Amino acid sequence: MTDSRPQDINDGQGLDGGGQRLPPPGDPADVLGKQSLVALRAPAVRRLLALRARGGLTRQHVRLAGECLGASERTVWRWLAEASQSPAAAAHPGARHTGRFEITAEIRVLLAYWHGNASAVHRQLMERAAAEVGGPPAQTSGASMSVPPDIVAVPGGAALSQVPLLDPVPSLSTFLRALRRDLTAGECAGLATGPEAARTHDVFGKRPASWRNYAWETDHVQAPLLVDADGDLVRPWITWFIDTATKVITGTAVTPGHPSRASVLAALRAAVVRDEPYGPAGGVPELVRMDRGRDFLSATVTTALGAMGVTVKDLPAYSPHLKGTVESLNRAADRMLFAALPGYTAGPTGPRSERRGRSAGAVPALSFQDFTAEVLAWTNWWNTEHRPKALSGRTPLQAWQADPTPVTDIRAADLWAFTLEDDGRP
Structure with missing residues:
Protein backbone atom coordinates (compact mmCIF):
# COMPACT_ATOMS: atom_id res chain seq x y z
CA MET A 1 0.00 0.00 0.00
CA THR A 2 1.04 3.54 -0.65
CA ASP A 3 0.34 6.60 1.44
CA SER A 4 -2.81 8.28 0.06
CA ARG A 5 -2.11 11.55 1.84
CA PRO A 6 -1.08 14.42 -0.40
CA GLN A 7 2.61 15.01 -0.49
CA ASP A 8 4.55 18.13 -1.30
CA ILE A 9 5.64 18.09 -4.93
CA ASN A 10 9.14 19.16 -3.88
CA ASP A 11 9.53 16.35 -1.33
CA GLY A 12 13.00 14.91 -1.87
CA GLN A 13 13.46 16.57 -5.26
CA GLY A 14 15.92 19.30 -4.16
CA LEU A 15 13.80 22.01 -5.86
CA ASP A 16 12.81 25.45 -4.66
CA GLY A 17 9.29 26.95 -4.87
CA GLY A 18 9.78 27.96 -8.50
CA GLY A 19 10.74 24.48 -9.61
CA GLN A 20 14.45 25.29 -9.89
CA ARG A 21 16.98 22.82 -8.53
CA LEU A 22 18.70 24.03 -5.36
CA PRO A 23 22.49 24.34 -5.38
CA PRO A 24 24.29 21.43 -3.70
CA PRO A 25 25.12 22.11 -0.06
CA GLY A 26 28.70 22.67 1.04
CA ASP A 27 30.71 20.26 3.12
CA HIS A 92 24.37 3.37 15.47
CA PRO A 93 24.50 3.48 11.67
CA GLY A 94 27.98 3.17 10.22
CA ALA A 95 29.54 2.08 13.52
CA ARG A 96 32.63 -0.09 13.26
CA HIS A 97 32.15 -3.78 13.87
CA THR A 98 33.85 -5.12 17.01
CA GLY A 99 35.05 -8.18 15.13
CA ARG A 100 37.69 -6.37 13.11
CA PHE A 101 41.22 -7.73 13.14
CA GLU A 102 43.56 -6.10 15.66
CA ILE A 103 47.26 -6.45 16.45
CA THR A 104 47.60 -8.51 19.63
CA ALA A 105 50.48 -8.74 22.07
CA GLU A 106 51.55 -12.08 20.56
CA ILE A 107 51.77 -10.54 17.09
CA ARG A 108 53.81 -7.66 18.50
CA VAL A 109 56.30 -10.18 19.89
CA LEU A 110 56.49 -11.89 16.50
CA LEU A 111 57.04 -8.51 14.82
CA ALA A 112 59.94 -7.91 17.19
CA TYR A 113 61.52 -11.24 16.18
CA TRP A 114 61.20 -10.26 12.51
CA HIS A 115 62.42 -6.66 13.12
CA GLY A 116 59.13 -5.20 11.91
CA ASN A 117 58.98 -7.19 8.64
CA ALA A 118 55.19 -7.30 8.25
CA SER A 119 55.18 -9.50 5.15
CA ALA A 120 57.36 -12.13 6.84
CA VAL A 121 55.11 -12.14 9.92
CA HIS A 122 51.99 -12.55 7.80
CA ARG A 123 53.60 -15.37 5.84
CA GLN A 124 54.51 -17.18 9.04
CA LEU A 125 51.00 -16.73 10.44
CA MET A 126 49.64 -18.46 7.33
CA GLU A 127 52.19 -21.25 7.60
CA ARG A 128 51.34 -21.77 11.26
CA ALA A 129 47.64 -22.10 10.44
CA ALA A 130 48.37 -24.50 7.56
CA ALA A 131 50.62 -26.65 9.76
CA GLU A 132 47.94 -26.87 12.46
CA VAL A 133 45.24 -28.25 10.19
CA GLY A 134 47.69 -30.38 8.24
CA GLY A 135 46.17 -29.35 4.94
CA PRO A 136 46.63 -26.69 2.30
CA PRO A 137 47.62 -23.18 3.33
CA ALA A 138 45.01 -20.87 4.79
CA GLN A 139 42.90 -19.03 2.26
CA THR A 140 42.52 -15.29 2.46
CA SER A 141 39.91 -13.05 0.95
CA GLY A 142 41.08 -12.94 -2.64
CA ALA A 143 43.54 -15.17 -4.43
CA SER A 144 45.10 -18.07 -2.59
CA MET A 145 48.71 -17.81 -1.53
CA SER A 146 51.18 -20.69 -1.86
CA VAL A 147 53.23 -21.65 1.17
CA PRO A 148 56.63 -23.35 0.98
CA PRO A 149 56.60 -26.93 2.25
CA ASP A 150 59.11 -26.15 5.01
CA ILE A 151 57.85 -23.78 7.68
CA VAL A 152 60.12 -20.79 8.13
CA ALA A 153 61.73 -20.76 11.57
CA VAL A 154 61.28 -17.83 13.91
CA PRO A 155 64.39 -15.62 13.93
CA GLY A 156 66.57 -15.78 17.01
CA GLY A 157 65.97 -19.50 17.56
CA ALA A 158 62.51 -19.01 19.12
CA ALA A 159 60.10 -21.92 19.15
CA LEU A 160 57.28 -22.20 16.65
CA SER A 161 54.86 -21.85 19.54
CA GLN A 162 55.75 -18.16 19.56
CA VAL A 163 53.69 -17.85 16.37
CA PRO A 164 50.02 -17.33 17.35
CA LEU A 165 47.36 -19.50 15.71
CA LEU A 166 44.76 -17.33 13.97
CA ASP A 167 41.46 -18.57 12.62
CA PRO A 168 41.00 -17.22 10.07
CA VAL A 169 44.24 -15.58 9.01
CA PRO A 170 43.52 -12.08 7.69
CA SER A 171 44.56 -11.06 4.22
CA LEU A 172 47.83 -9.23 3.79
CA SER A 173 46.06 -5.93 3.06
CA THR A 174 43.96 -6.31 6.23
CA PHE A 175 47.07 -7.16 8.23
CA LEU A 176 48.97 -4.12 6.93
CA ARG A 177 45.98 -1.87 7.55
CA ALA A 178 45.78 -3.09 11.16
CA LEU A 179 49.48 -2.41 11.61
CA ARG A 180 49.10 1.18 10.41
CA ARG A 181 46.11 1.64 12.70
CA ASP A 182 47.32 -0.03 15.90
CA LEU A 183 51.06 0.75 15.88
CA THR A 184 52.52 4.21 16.20
CA ALA A 185 55.33 5.50 14.00
CA GLY A 186 57.70 5.21 16.96
CA GLU A 187 56.77 1.57 17.54
CA CYS A 188 57.32 0.72 13.87
CA ALA A 189 60.70 2.45 13.87
CA GLY A 190 61.71 0.71 17.10
CA LEU A 191 60.77 -2.72 15.75
CA ALA A 192 62.73 -2.13 12.56
CA THR A 193 65.86 -0.42 13.90
CA GLY A 194 65.86 -0.33 17.68
CA PRO A 195 64.97 1.86 20.66
CA GLU A 196 67.14 4.74 19.45
CA ALA A 197 65.02 5.06 16.30
CA ALA A 198 61.83 4.87 18.37
CA ARG A 199 63.04 7.66 20.64
CA THR A 200 63.08 10.11 17.71
CA HIS A 201 59.29 9.80 17.52
CA ASP A 202 58.68 10.18 21.25
CA VAL A 203 57.04 13.28 22.70
CA PHE A 204 58.82 14.63 25.76
CA GLY A 205 57.16 16.87 28.29
CA LYS A 206 58.48 20.35 28.86
CA ARG A 207 60.13 21.28 32.10
CA PRO A 208 58.19 23.76 34.23
CA ALA A 209 58.95 27.43 33.65
CA SER A 210 61.93 28.67 35.66
CA TRP A 211 63.80 31.93 36.18
CA ARG A 212 67.03 33.40 34.89
CA ASN A 213 70.23 31.72 36.03
CA TYR A 214 68.28 28.81 37.49
CA ALA A 215 69.67 26.33 34.95
CA TRP A 216 72.30 26.63 32.25
CA GLU A 217 73.15 24.07 29.60
CA THR A 218 76.53 23.66 27.92
CA ASP A 219 77.84 21.72 24.97
CA HIS A 220 80.47 21.62 22.21
CA VAL A 221 79.58 21.90 18.54
CA GLN A 222 81.98 21.44 15.62
CA ALA A 223 81.50 23.86 12.74
CA PRO A 224 81.07 21.95 9.43
CA LEU A 225 83.46 24.24 7.57
CA LEU A 226 87.20 24.66 7.11
CA VAL A 227 89.08 27.69 8.46
CA ASP A 228 92.70 28.70 8.10
CA ALA A 229 94.54 28.44 11.41
CA ASP A 230 98.18 29.44 10.83
CA GLY A 231 98.24 27.77 7.44
CA ASP A 232 96.34 24.61 8.42
CA LEU A 233 92.74 23.93 7.39
CA VAL A 234 90.87 22.84 10.49
CA ARG A 235 87.28 22.48 11.62
CA PRO A 236 86.83 24.78 14.62
CA TRP A 237 84.83 23.99 17.73
CA ILE A 238 82.50 26.22 19.77
CA THR A 239 81.77 25.81 23.46
CA TRP A 240 78.92 27.83 24.90
CA PHE A 241 76.62 28.19 27.88
CA ILE A 242 72.96 29.15 27.45
CA ASP A 243 70.33 30.08 30.03
CA THR A 244 67.32 27.76 29.65
CA ALA A 245 64.72 30.22 30.93
CA THR A 246 65.57 33.21 28.73
CA LYS A 247 67.50 31.50 25.87
CA VAL A 248 70.33 34.04 26.26
CA ILE A 249 73.87 32.84 25.39
CA THR A 250 75.91 33.76 28.45
CA GLY A 251 79.40 32.59 27.42
CA THR A 252 81.20 31.44 24.27
CA ALA A 253 84.66 30.05 23.51
CA VAL A 254 86.06 29.18 20.06
CA THR A 255 88.97 26.78 19.60
CA PRO A 256 90.76 25.68 16.41
CA GLY A 257 91.33 22.16 17.70
CA HIS A 258 89.34 19.67 19.69
CA PRO A 259 87.89 21.33 22.81
CA SER A 260 89.27 20.53 26.24
CA ARG A 261 88.70 21.59 29.83
CA ALA A 262 90.55 24.81 29.00
CA SER A 263 87.87 25.83 26.49
CA VAL A 264 85.15 24.92 28.99
CA LEU A 265 86.77 27.13 31.63
CA ALA A 266 87.15 29.98 29.13
CA ALA A 267 83.47 29.80 28.17
CA LEU A 268 82.50 29.52 31.84
CA ARG A 269 84.49 32.63 32.76
CA ALA A 270 82.89 34.56 29.88
CA ALA A 271 79.48 33.38 31.08
CA VAL A 272 79.91 34.37 34.73
CA VAL A 273 81.68 37.74 34.34
CA ARG A 274 79.34 40.62 33.43
CA ASP A 275 81.93 43.37 33.06
CA GLU A 276 83.02 44.61 29.64
CA PRO A 277 83.57 43.06 27.16
CA TYR A 278 81.19 40.40 28.56
CA GLY A 279 77.65 40.71 29.86
CA PRO A 280 75.23 42.18 30.58
CA ALA A 281 73.77 38.67 30.98
CA GLY A 282 75.67 36.34 33.26
CA GLY A 283 76.30 35.71 36.91
CA VAL A 284 76.39 32.44 38.82
CA PRO A 285 73.75 29.82 37.90
CA GLU A 286 72.14 27.43 40.33
CA LEU A 287 72.85 24.34 38.21
CA VAL A 288 74.48 23.42 34.93
CA ARG A 289 73.36 20.52 32.73
CA MET A 290 76.05 18.84 30.66
CA ASP A 291 76.73 15.54 28.99
CA ARG A 292 79.28 13.00 30.17
CA GLY A 293 82.19 14.33 28.17
CA ARG A 294 85.56 13.94 29.87
CA ASP A 295 86.29 17.63 29.53
CA PHE A 296 83.01 18.69 31.14
CA LEU A 297 83.31 16.20 33.99
CA SER A 298 87.02 16.76 34.54
CA ALA A 299 88.13 17.50 38.07
CA THR A 300 89.14 21.02 37.02
CA VAL A 301 85.70 21.97 35.70
CA THR A 302 83.68 20.31 38.45
CA THR A 303 85.92 21.86 41.11
CA ALA A 304 85.50 25.32 39.59
CA LEU A 305 81.71 24.95 39.52
CA GLY A 306 81.64 23.48 43.00
CA ALA A 307 83.70 26.36 44.37
CA MET A 308 81.06 28.75 43.07
CA GLY A 309 78.27 26.67 44.62
CA VAL A 310 76.91 25.45 41.29
CA THR A 311 75.21 22.06 41.07
CA VAL A 312 76.52 19.91 38.21
CA LYS A 313 73.86 17.77 36.51
CA ASP A 314 75.57 15.16 34.39
CA LEU A 315 73.02 13.65 32.04
CA PRO A 316 72.85 10.01 30.96
CA ALA A 317 74.48 8.99 27.72
CA TYR A 318 72.56 9.29 24.44
CA SER A 319 69.95 11.66 25.87
CA PRO A 320 70.17 14.93 23.92
CA HIS A 321 66.50 15.64 24.67
CA LEU A 322 67.43 16.26 28.32
CA LYS A 323 69.40 19.36 27.27
CA GLY A 324 67.18 20.46 24.44
CA THR A 325 67.91 24.18 24.77
CA VAL A 326 71.59 23.91 23.88
CA GLU A 327 70.86 21.23 21.25
CA SER A 328 68.41 23.62 19.58
CA LEU A 329 71.12 26.28 19.69
CA ASN A 330 73.54 23.91 17.94
CA ARG A 331 71.02 23.25 15.16
CA ALA A 332 70.25 26.96 14.80
CA ALA A 333 73.95 27.79 14.48
CA ASP A 334 74.36 25.21 11.73
CA ARG A 335 71.45 26.59 9.68
CA MET A 336 71.75 30.29 10.43
CA LEU A 337 75.50 30.82 10.86
CA PHE A 338 77.70 28.06 9.45
CA ALA A 339 75.72 27.57 6.23
CA ALA A 340 76.30 31.22 5.25
CA LEU A 341 80.08 31.13 5.68
CA PRO A 342 82.63 30.20 3.01
CA GLY A 343 84.10 26.72 3.28
CA TYR A 344 80.83 25.17 4.49
CA THR A 345 81.07 21.42 3.82
CA ALA A 346 77.72 20.06 5.01
CA GLY A 347 74.63 19.35 2.97
CA PRO A 348 71.13 17.89 3.38
CA THR A 349 72.66 14.52 4.32
CA GLY A 350 75.22 15.85 6.77
CA PRO A 351 78.93 16.73 6.57
CA ARG A 352 80.74 15.74 3.41
CA SER A 353 84.20 14.31 3.17
CA GLU A 354 86.94 16.82 2.55
CA ARG A 355 88.30 14.68 -0.30
CA ARG A 356 84.98 13.97 -1.97
CA GLY A 357 83.55 17.44 -1.38
CA ARG A 358 84.63 20.61 -3.04
CA SER A 359 88.36 21.25 -2.88
CA ALA A 360 89.77 23.55 -0.25
CA GLY A 361 91.10 25.93 -2.89
CA ALA A 362 87.72 26.38 -4.62
CA VAL A 363 86.47 28.80 -1.94
CA PRO A 364 88.91 30.90 0.09
CA ALA A 365 88.74 29.76 3.69
CA LEU A 366 88.15 32.20 6.51
CA SER A 367 90.97 32.79 8.90
CA PHE A 368 90.42 31.54 12.42
CA GLN A 369 90.32 35.14 13.69
CA ASP A 370 87.62 36.08 11.16
CA PHE A 371 85.61 32.98 12.02
CA THR A 372 85.78 33.87 15.72
CA ALA A 373 84.56 37.38 14.91
CA GLU A 374 81.63 35.90 12.94
CA VAL A 375 80.68 33.64 15.84
CA LEU A 376 80.78 36.47 18.38
CA ALA A 377 78.76 38.74 16.07
CA TRP A 378 76.14 36.02 15.57
CA THR A 379 76.01 35.42 19.32
CA ASN A 380 75.35 39.12 19.86
CA TRP A 381 72.62 39.02 17.19
CA TRP A 382 71.04 36.00 18.89
CA ASN A 383 70.92 37.79 22.24
CA THR A 384 69.82 41.24 21.06
CA GLU A 385 67.80 40.78 17.84
CA HIS A 386 66.60 37.20 17.51
CA ARG A 387 63.09 36.63 18.87
CA PRO A 388 62.45 32.96 19.68
CA LYS A 389 58.85 31.82 19.59
CA ALA A 390 58.96 30.73 23.23
CA LEU A 391 59.72 34.30 24.39
CA SER A 392 56.52 35.84 22.97
CA GLY A 393 58.19 38.39 20.74
CA ARG A 394 61.05 39.35 23.08
CA THR A 395 64.74 38.93 22.48
CA PRO A 396 66.70 36.71 24.88
CA LEU A 397 68.41 39.74 26.41
CA GLN A 398 65.07 41.51 26.89
CA ALA A 399 63.67 38.41 28.60
CA TRP A 400 66.75 38.20 30.84
CA GLN A 401 66.60 41.89 31.82
CA ALA A 402 62.85 41.73 32.49
CA ASP A 403 63.32 38.90 35.01
CA PRO A 404 63.44 40.33 38.56
CA THR A 405 65.41 37.38 39.97
CA PRO A 406 68.54 38.64 41.82
CA VAL A 407 71.86 37.91 40.12
CA THR A 408 74.86 36.58 42.03
CA ASP A 409 78.12 38.06 40.78
CA ILE A 410 81.72 37.05 41.44
CA ARG A 411 84.62 39.47 41.14
CA ALA A 412 86.83 38.84 38.15
CA ALA A 413 89.90 38.58 40.40
CA ASP A 414 88.25 35.83 42.46
CA LEU A 415 87.09 34.04 39.34
CA TRP A 416 90.68 33.65 38.19
CA ALA A 417 91.37 31.52 41.28
CA PHE A 418 88.25 29.42 40.72
CA THR A 419 89.19 28.60 37.13
CA LEU A 420 92.87 27.78 37.60
CA GLU A 421 93.95 24.16 37.44
CA ASP A 422 96.02 22.79 40.31
CA ASP A 423 99.10 20.95 39.13
CA GLY A 424 99.18 18.87 42.32
CA ARG A 425 102.50 20.27 43.62
CA PRO A 426 102.91 22.33 46.82
Missing part, protein backbone atom coordinates in the same frame (compact mmCIF):
# COMPACT_ATOMS: atom_id res chain seq x y z
CA PRO A 28 28.52 19.50 6.16
CA ALA A 29 31.57 18.73 8.29
CA ASP A 30 32.71 22.34 7.94
CA VAL A 31 29.38 23.55 9.34
CA LEU A 32 28.33 20.98 11.93
CA GLY A 33 31.48 19.03 12.68
CA LYS A 34 32.09 15.30 12.37
CA GLN A 35 30.68 14.42 15.79
CA SER A 36 27.41 16.17 15.02
CA LEU A 37 27.11 14.40 11.69
CA VAL A 38 27.63 11.03 13.38
CA ALA A 39 24.93 11.87 15.93
CA LEU A 40 22.50 12.77 13.12
CA ARG A 41 22.89 9.44 11.33
CA ALA A 42 20.45 7.52 13.51
CA PRO A 43 17.53 10.03 13.21
CA ALA A 44 18.09 10.24 9.46
CA VAL A 45 18.10 6.45 9.04
CA ARG A 46 14.94 6.10 11.16
CA ARG A 47 13.22 8.70 8.98
CA LEU A 48 14.22 6.84 5.83
CA LEU A 49 13.03 3.54 7.29
CA ALA A 50 9.70 5.17 8.09
CA LEU A 51 9.41 6.39 4.51
CA ARG A 52 10.21 2.88 3.27
CA ALA A 53 7.52 1.41 5.52
CA ARG A 54 4.98 3.80 4.02
CA GLY A 55 6.17 3.04 0.53
CA GLY A 56 7.30 6.61 -0.09
CA LEU A 57 11.08 6.13 -0.06
CA THR A 58 12.75 7.34 -3.25
CA ARG A 59 16.30 7.55 -4.46
CA GLN A 60 16.16 11.32 -4.06
CA HIS A 61 15.50 10.88 -0.32
CA VAL A 62 18.61 8.73 0.02
CA ARG A 63 20.76 11.08 -2.06
CA LEU A 64 19.62 14.13 -0.08
CA ALA A 65 20.31 12.37 3.23
CA GLY A 66 23.79 11.46 2.06
CA GLU A 67 24.55 15.05 1.03
CA CYS A 68 23.42 16.36 4.42
CA LEU A 69 25.35 13.72 6.37
CA GLY A 70 28.54 13.96 4.30
CA ALA A 71 28.19 10.38 3.02
CA SER A 72 27.75 8.85 -0.41
CA GLU A 73 24.40 7.51 -1.64
CA ARG A 74 25.81 3.99 -1.60
CA THR A 75 26.82 4.37 2.05
CA VAL A 76 23.30 5.44 3.04
CA TRP A 77 21.81 2.44 1.23
CA ARG A 78 24.20 0.20 3.16
CA TRP A 79 23.10 1.78 6.44
CA LEU A 80 19.48 1.05 5.53
CA ALA A 81 20.28 -2.57 4.67
CA GLU A 82 22.12 -3.10 7.97
CA ALA A 83 19.39 -1.36 9.97
CA SER A 84 16.76 -3.62 8.41
CA GLN A 85 18.62 -6.67 9.69
CA SER A 86 19.74 -5.50 13.15
CA PRO A 87 18.20 -3.00 15.59
CA ALA A 88 21.68 -2.23 16.92
CA ALA A 89 22.75 -1.13 13.44
CA ALA A 90 19.75 1.21 13.31
CA ALA A 91 20.78 2.80 16.62
